[in-house]
Amino acid sequence: MTTLPPYATNLERVWFYAFRVICGLIFLFLLAPILIMIPLSFNAEPYFTFTRDMLTFDPAGYSLRWYQDLFASDSWMRSIHNSFIIGIAATFLATTLGTLAALGLSRPQMPYKGLIMGILISPMIVPLIISAAGMFFFFSSVNLAQTHIGVIFAHTALGTPLVVITVTATLVGFDHSLTRAAANLGASPTYTFFKVTMPLIAPGVISGALFAFITSFDEIVVVLFVAGVEQRTIPREMWSGIREQISPTILAVATLLVVISVLLITTLELLRRRNERIRGVSAG
Amino acid sequence: MTQADASAGSTASSPTEGLVTADGVSLKRSLQRAERRRRLMAFLLVSPLLAFILIIFIWPIAQMMWRSVDNPQVVEALPRTLEALEEWDGEGLPGEEVYAALARDFIEDQKLPRIEQKAGPLGIRLNYELSAARGAVARTVGDVPDFEPPYKEAFLDAHRLWGSTELWRVIEREGRPLTASYYVAATDREYNADGDIVLRDENRRIYVPLFGRTLGLSLTILGLTFLLGFPIAYYMSILPMRTANLLMICVLLPFWTSLLVRTTAWIVLLQQQGVINETLIAAGLLTDDGRLSLMYNMTGTVVAMTHILLPFMVLPLYSVMRTIPPSYMRAAKSLGATPFTAFRRVYFPQTLPGIGAGGVLVFIIAIGYYITPALVGGQDGRMISNEIARHMQQSLNWGLAAALGTMLLVGVLILYWAYNRLVGTDSLKLG
Numbered sequence: 001m002t003t004l005p006p007y008a009t010n011l012e013r014v015w016f017y018a019f020r021v022i023c024g025l026i027f028l029f030l031l032a033p034i035l036i037m038i039p040l041s042f043n044a045e046p047y048f049t050f051t052r053d054m055l056t057f058d059p060a061g062y063s064l065r066w067y068q069d070l071f072a073s074d075s076w077m078r079s080i081h082n083s084f085i086i087g088i089a090a091t092f093l094a095t096t097l098g099t100l101a102a103l104g105l106s107r108p109q110m111p112y113k114g115l116i117m118g119i120l121i122s123p124m125i126v127p128l129i130i131s132a133a134g135m136f137f138f139f140s141s142v143n144l145a146q147t148h149i150g151v152i153f154a155h156t157a158l159g160t161p162l163v164v165i166t167v168t169a170t171l172v173g174f175d176h177s178l179t180r181a182a183a184n185l186g187a188s189p190t191y192t193f194f195k196v197t198m199p200l201i202a203p204g205v206i207s208g209a210l211f212a213f214i215t216s217f218d219e220i221v222v223v224l225f226v227a228g229v230e231q232r233t234i235p236r237e238m239w240s241g242i243r244e245q246i247s248p249t250i251l252a253v254a255t256l257l258v259v260i261s262v263l264l265i266t267t268l269e270l271l272r273r274r275n276e277r278i279r280g281v282s283a284g
Numbered sequence: 285m286t287q288a289d290a291s292a293g294s295t296a297s298s299p300t301e302g303l304v305t306a307d308g309v310s311l312k313r314s315l316q317r318a319e320r321r322r323r324l325m326a327f328l329l330v331s332p333l334l335a336f337i338l339i340i341f342i343w344p345i346a347q348m349m350w351r352s353v354d355n356p357q358v359v360e361a362l363p364r365t366l367e368a369l370e371e372w373d374g375e376g377l378p379g380e381e382v383y384a385a386l387a388r389d390f391i392e393d394q395k396l397p398r399i400e401q402k403a404g405p406l407g408i409r410l411n412y413e414l415s416a417a418r419g420a421v422a423r424t425v426g427d428v429p430d431f432e433p434p435y436k437e438a439f440l441d442a443h444r445l446w447g448s449t450e451l452w453r454v455i456e457r458e459g460r461p462l463t464a465s466y467y468v469a470a471t472d473r474e475y476n477a478d479g480d481i482v483l484r485d486e487n488r489r490i491y492v493p494l495f496g497r498t499l500g501l502s503l504t505i506l507g508l509t510f511l512l513g514f515p516i517a518y519y520m521s522i523l524p525m526r527t528a529n530l531l532m533i534c535v536l537l538p539f540w541t542s543l544l545v546r547t548t549a550w551i552v553l554l555q556q557q558g559v560i561n562e563t564l565i566a567a568g569l570l571t572d573d574g575r576l577s578l579m580y581n582m583t584g585t586v587v588a589m590t591h592i593l594l595p596f597m598v599l600p601l602y603s604v605m606r607t608i609p610p611s612y613m614r615a616a617k618s619l620g621a622t623p624f625t626a627f628r629r630v631y632f633p634q635t636l637p638g639i640g641a642g643g644v645l646v647f648i649i650a651i652g653y654y655i656t657p658a659l660v661g662g663q664d665g666r667m668i669s670n671e672i673a674r675h676m677q678q679s680l681n682w683g684l685a686a687a688l689g690t691m692l693l694v695g696v697l698i699l700y701w702a703y704n705r706l707v708g709t710d711s712l713k714l715g
Contacts, residue, residue: 020519026512026516030534030594030595031534031537033552033591034545036549037548048552049557049558101330104325104327104331107322110330116334119337125696126652127652127692127696128654129654129672130345130652131341133348133686135344136676138340138343138347154340157336157337157340214540220544234542238545242544242547242548254545254549257541261537264540265537
């Protein structure tokens with residue numbers, strides 16, 4: 001199917017090439033919007049289109065002024081700072097709680113597994129606007145609104161389902177006789193966990209943590225409702241950038257975020273390969 | 285439950301009955317104890333997260349849903365009036381004793397510290413049901429201590445609305461701790477003069493058309509992601525693994541890129557001075573004043589959301605298509621089927637689980653979407669989430685926001701339940 005057989009009819013020939021062109025266009029639709037922002041972020045003019053200078057590759061049409069703007073701006077720097085603090089704290093909490101829960105859920109003795117699993121992954125299913133509305137009222141009533149702790153807790157709740165799902169998936173292929181063997185040889189449960197279980201499920205835990213981090217890093221709806229000016233994150237700053245004073249600084253931020261996602265994809269792909277190698281089978 | 289079973293079981297003679305462990309406990313009992321300990325251990329591992337989610341997530345949502353029926357304002361502000369109103373038959377104006385009770389309620393309320401006064405919330409609450417009611421309360425309440433009997437005339441002089449049977453019917457109806465009125469409003473209905481629930485006038489219906497539009501937009505986006513997702517998922521599935529993985533990056537990069545970045549990208553492309561319009565003008569296909577408005581309308585929402593949700597369709601489709609052996613298609617063709625028939629009768633049915641999984645996923649996400657419609661949707665690209673946010677942040681009608689939110693949540697949960705029946709949560713793949 002990937003090459004045309006010599007006996008193909010004319011119609012088949014046309015379809016063969018037409019299909020590839022269609023697929024090419026769809027891939028273009030997926031990638032082009034993201035890639036087009038990258039050169040535009042080096043625009044020397046405050047426009048969102050390619051200027052004549054840019055199209056003729058005149059160096060005068062390009063500049064780093066929007067990147068300078070970004071790093072000179074207090075509000076952008078604070079939002080970057082906030083995003084990392086909230087993201088890292090939420091990831092740490094979500095990964096710890098989620099991994100423990102996944103270990104419990106994967107034990108055959110776990111009671112009410114279906115119900116509990118349903119509750120634990122509900123933050124992923126409930127529309128964000130509803131989660132945000134609920135948290136808005138609750139956090140106001142317990143003095144967590146407009147605090148870093150409040151946003152961290154909210155993002156932890158939104159991130160845990162991904163940790164639970166990825167770690168549970170890793171534990172499906174986990175050989176429980178290994179922990180029994182460790183216990184048999186006199187290791188304490190804690191020692192067994194750190195020396196036997198943890199190294200084996202590490203790829204799942206790390207990719208779960210990455211999912212949790214990106215969830216927090218990219219989250220905006222809850223931030224809009226729960227955070228104050230002091231807790232503004234990068235997406236929140238972009239939101240007001242788009243709504244109030246749209247300037248190519250946003251494109252500079254967007255470009256940096258695309259670079260971060262490329263790094264994330266690479267990390268996840270390497271983890272997946274490592275996971276496959278360890279098990280010797282494709283985990284899918 | 286298990287304990288009851290165990291005691292019932294021990295009366296029957298079983299082969300393990302006679303066996304005891306070293307410390308003299310029967311083997312069966314000892315095993316049960318060990319099992320119980322392991323169950324407890326498993327539960328203890330889950331409990332921190334379970335408690336966290338219940339407190340930080342489930343409880344706030346339950347609390348929010350409660351707001352959609354919670355109705356404390358009238359009951360708290362006018363306890364004496366409501367008691368006096370019990371005698372009222374609902375016809376004509378209530379008697380002097382009701383107005384006297386109302387005066388007492390207002391006077392008592394004025395004595396409270398400002399922050400605890402109930403008249404403000406009462407006015408806002410009544411205003412949801414009857415416009416101008418807020419003004420009636422606000423303008424009267426300060427003057428009540430100076431009122432002289434007969435109170436009825438004093439109230440009627442203070443504001444004409446106190447002489448309206450309709451206002452008294454509203455007070456009587458909403459003078460209960462629970463209300464259905466937010467749901468009545470959320471389904472574009474209202475109470476008529478007889479207290480029956482009727483549809484609003486056609487031009488005042490907002491929410492049902494909005495739910496309809498949200499549904500329509502979600503279905504359109506679902507259809508588009510399917511049309512665009514199916515060919516590329518199929519193409520990747522017939523390529524050798526190495527090439528397919530390379531193309532997969534084209535799907536994963538948008539998937540992992542920040543939502544705001546992707547929305548910004550579409551703003552850059554679609555706006556009036558954006559890349560698409562400028563390119564078309566440069567190519568001579570458009571005149572300068574014939575610029576297309578691609579944004580701040582339904583087109584903007586549909587295009588941007590299709591782009592954002594496409595990976596959610598492609599990923600499950602691809603993982604299903606990878607497992608379909610190519611020999612089936614070859615067999616069908618060798619048995620005389622045309623390529624189209626072979627595709628329709630043999631290949632397509634096997635992709636249905638993937639279509640189901642991707643479709644429900646896209647639909648569930650689309651129906652509750654907020655950010656993209658808010659930024660590129662303009663007026664007619666808005667969805668139900670935007671209306672919930674508006675009531676939360678601007679009109680501050682939290683009861684109505686809660687009612688709309690509850691209806692949306694119930695819809696999504698039903699869809700999710702169907703999704704679970706169809707494919708099971710275990711097959712949820714995340715890239």
